Amino acid sequence: MKPVFISKTRKPFVNITLLAGDIGAIKTNLALIRFNRDSFSVLNQQGFHTKDFASIHEMLQAFSQGTERPEVISLGVAGPVQNDKVVLTNVHWEIDAAHLSQLWDNTPVFLLNDIEAMAFGLGTLKPEDIHTIYMGNEGGQGNMAVLSPEAGLGEAGLFWDGESHYPFATEGGHCDFAPRTPLDVEFYTYLQKKFSHVSWERVISEAGIYAIFQFLRDKKEREEPAWLAEKLLVHNPAEVIGEYATACSICNETMEHFFRYLAYESANIALKLKATGGIFLGGSLLRQNSHLVDKHVFHRNFCSSGRLHAFLEAIPIHVLANDKLALLGAAYYATHVAVPDPTGHLATL
Known part of the structure; x- marks a missing residue:
């Protein structure tokens, strides 16, 4: 369906x-x-x-x-x-x-x-095109949202009029990144010195993955193995970090933060659009690294928005597998x- x-x-x-x-x-x-x-x-x-x-x-x-x-x-x-x-x-x-x-x-x-x-x-999806992180309320209707982190962070909505959905574009990826933890505040300050304005796109994107990695390496003094440093010089850093996330501590921590930030911003757009019909996560970064997503941790971070926890808990979350x-x-x-x-x-x- x-x-x-x-x-x-x-x-x-x-x-x-x-x-x-x-x-x-x-x-x-x-x-x-x-x-x-x-x-x-x-x-x-x-x-x-x-x-x-x-x-x-x-x-x-x-x-x-x-x-x-x-x-x-x-x-x-x-x-x-x-x-x-x-x-x-x-x-x-x-x-x-x-x-x-x-x-x-x-x-x-x-x-x-x-x-x-x-x-x-x-509107063209087949059942095999979707991997579900969280099912939510079965048969839930309402607005929907799409997030796609790649070179940048793209976001769109689908308005539900009671019968049909109507897609519309947003530029929500350029809204301000909101740190939550002491480590996030340090990371925000690190990025602000580089870019002045720190958007969600600076964090949830290919460049964002490498920025998290550099922050952990340079400011938090996480170890970067010599073999990893060599690979990062000649290959796409985001791809390398994702590929070695299960074998390298700093890569694993980087991806954990990346998915935590993605869960936070997914909740933000769900709240702003009242996306009770579901959140759809697309793009090559998600397709390549979906095996790294801890569904329970992602959903816990998605729902951790204070008084609206119960509202968010009912929203389905899916990864789009069709390239x-x-x-x-x-x-x-x-x-x-x-x-x-x-x-x-x-x-x-």
Whole structure:
């Protein structure tokens, strides 16, 4: 059973080929997808390093060589979309939907936030796409929230109107980090000296994992083995720390704090959105490190918000295992929310 059903507020296309994208600051995934009535088929998918390209147009051209030309382009992008334009938060790219459409012979182009796209993707979930941390109240309805820590921390909500869910983007990952323990206060001070403003994204992200590690090593004098130091110099630090969390004390402690902070911020968004329908945790960091999550500890930290403990205790918490969710969500948006207007062009609700 799908955890959410997003109503088809307009009659969807019967048959269409579209180019969907999940555009991140570090990695980008593109896919040519065929939609036929109520199912999506991925015809071609390819991953790219975002900074290898000067623009999204250049990347789309590289992907599309030798493939069927899309009838629609729909892109989930890591940044705040306003008036069909976006400047990606952690990479110097500007994307203008109207200009990109002109470069593609007036092919309709749609932009939405990448975590908003992930939220739309919940409408395509299969049972095997979900790993449950805590079941919560069975049959619970209401608003939902999606959090996805990767290069940054993305957050989105789904508003429940009593019948259907409607995804919306937020920039909640840039809200202030709130320390709770004496160690957290030390960590906050450590980060504030580096960045001035300390957001949750500084803590719950790939860079956040390494920041926790550096704090434990440099300020709390945890031992860093020589072999680990060598690996950190040549590989992605967050990946290395996660990989060796079960074999190395400082890596294990780092990941314990990372998941503690993730539980805290998951509770924050649950309270702010009254997300009684569930919390969904996505992104590659969670998929790669889900085996490190102690479900009981995570849920205890999630519920430790004072007088609202009982409210939080009823909320389901899930990890999203499908690595194509943002792509499928961008496709869902294009086929169910972006619809033909009377002139035959595409419009959005």
